[in-house]
Amino acid sequence: MSENTEFKSVEHILEKLSIDDKNTIKNVLYGKNTYELTISKDALDLAKQFNIELKTCGFQCQKEQTRLPKVVRVGIFQHKTPRETWANILEMREAMFKIAANAIEVAAGAGVNVFCLQEAWNMPFAFCTREKQPWCEYAESAQNGPTTIFLAVLAKKYNMVIISPILERDEVRNDTIWNTAVVIDNHGDYLGKHRKNHIPRVGDFNESTYYFEGDTGHPVFETEFGRIAINICYGRHHPLNWLAFGLNGAQMVFNPSATVGALSEPLWGIEARNAAVANGYYTFAINRVGTETFKNEFTSGDGKSAHKDFGHFYGSSYATAPNGTRSEGLSRTENGLLVTQLDLNLCRQVKDHWGFQMTQRLDMYADLLPKVIKHDYQPQIIKKQ
Numbered sequence: 001m002s003e004n005t006e007f008k009s010v011e012h013i014l015e016k017l018s019i020d021d022k023n024t025i026k027n028v029l030y031g032k033n034t035y036e037l038t039i040s041k042d043a044l045d046l047a048k049q050f051n052i053e054l055k056t057c058g059f060q061c062q063k064e065q066t067r068l069p070k071v072v073r074v075g076i077f078q079h080k081t082p083r084e085t086w087a088n089i090l091e092m093r094e095a096m097f098k099i100a101a102n103a104i105e106v107a108a109g110a111g112v113n114v115f116c117l118q119e120a121w122n123m124p125f126a127f128c129t130r131e132k133q134p135w136c137e138y139a140e141s142a143q144n145g146p147t148t149i150f151l152a153v154l155a156k157k158y159n160m161v162i163i164s165p166i167l168e169r170d171e172v173r174n175d176t177i178w179n180t181a182v183v184i185d186n187h188g189d190y191l192g193k194h195r196k197n198h199i200p201r202v203g204d205f206n207e208s209t210y211y212f213e214g215d216t217g218h219p220v221f222e223t224e225f226g227r228i229a230i231n232i233c234y235g236r237h238h239p240l241n242w243l244a245f246g247l248n249g250a251q252m253v254f255n256p257s258a259t260v261g262a263l264s265e266p267l268w269g270i271e272a273r274n275a276a277v278a279n280g281y282y283t284f285a286i287n288r289v290g291t292e293t294f295k296n297e298f299t300s301g302d303g304k305s306a307h308k309d310f311g312h313f314y315g316s317s318y319a320t321a322p323n324g325t326r327s328e329g330l331s332r333t334e335n336g337l338l339v340t341q342l343d344l345n346l347c348r349q350v351k352d353h354w355g356f357q358m359t360q361r362l363d364m365y366a367d368l369l370p371k372v373i374k375h376d377y378q379p380q381i382i383k384k385q
Contacts, residue, residue, distance in 0.1 A: 031325030043109030057327035061343035080290035156188030246279035260311035289315035
């Protein structure tokens with residue numbers, strides 16, 4: 001299916017229903033008690049000027065008697081690759097920087113405090129090709145590379161925490177490459193990084209040709225706007241990955257991704273949402289958008305013909321509250337910015353309500369897991385004698 005024949009979004013289809021039917025369906029699919037945010041005319045005009053779909057969602061939270069609200073605005077941004085994939089790297093970088101700068105300006109106008117880009121946002125998602133050149137040239141230092149330097153200026157200018165997923169070059173340790181998310185605080189300072197924990201080996205996702213599993217554990221970054229963590233792409237398929245960020249105190253977990261419709265779209269609206277419910281934090285699922293075509297054909301190892309594109313990256317980025325209520329998704333076909341407003345107090349309120357953390361029995365699983373990883377492990381299966 002070509003990009004031109006892709007449907008816009010599930011929400012676009014729901015708009016064809018009557019108002020009553022649409023609201024009933026949305027309440028079932030997405031949960032109740034969300035609201036649209038008030039956005040300045042200047043931000044709305046900028047979004048239109050930059051051709052960015054701008055959606056908003058506010059999550060309700062009960063006021064407490066002993067704690068003040070901890071209100072945060074979060075922006076997540078999805079975008080297409082603006083040039084042909086084989087464009088000169090420096091020219092591609094500049095085009096990507098312009099797209100990001102425009103989106104961050106809109107986000108700032110909408111009052112965003114924390115902003116997250118998609119996986120490997122500043123390059124084509126070329127890992128399907130298995131070619132080392134020129135793609136490895138996109139790798140750069142997490143702390144001192146051109147992308148971090150560029151975004152640090154914007155983070156300081158707009159008093160905004162920015163999460164920047166990039167291809168990292170570890171120049172200290174033998175030029176090793178990693179899939180990494182960089183966190184820049186609202187003063188423009190490098191706060192730290194997290195490397196992707198789980199690497200896919202399915203379909204055209206040939207990422208282990210370029211980098212292996214990360215070695216940074218499950219870090220949670222303390223910012224002025226709350227504790228954040230990044231579960232990069234394929235890690236969303238692993239419940240223990242989500243769990244570990246929660247155990248380390250995350251209040252907001254971002255899932256910057258690059259995934260295509262033929263492979264994962266039925267799972268997309270489920271996994272980050274389930275993680276929010278199970279772990280009592282907010283989740284943000286960000287997917288790139290568009291179809292990226294490469295010069296040379298490659299195969300998927302499935303017996304089918306060689307091809308030049310990965311498939312359609314279906315966007316549909318969304319946010320979920322700890323109680324399972326979620327926003328509408330962004331478009332499947334266009335650049336988009338989702339701005340959400342949330343109160344971090346809801347994390348504890350939901351934990352008190354459901355008791356999932358109180359009843360999760362970590363001691364029981366801590367006893368099981370060391371046994372499972374041993375080569376002589378015997379599953380606990382009871383058979384009739």
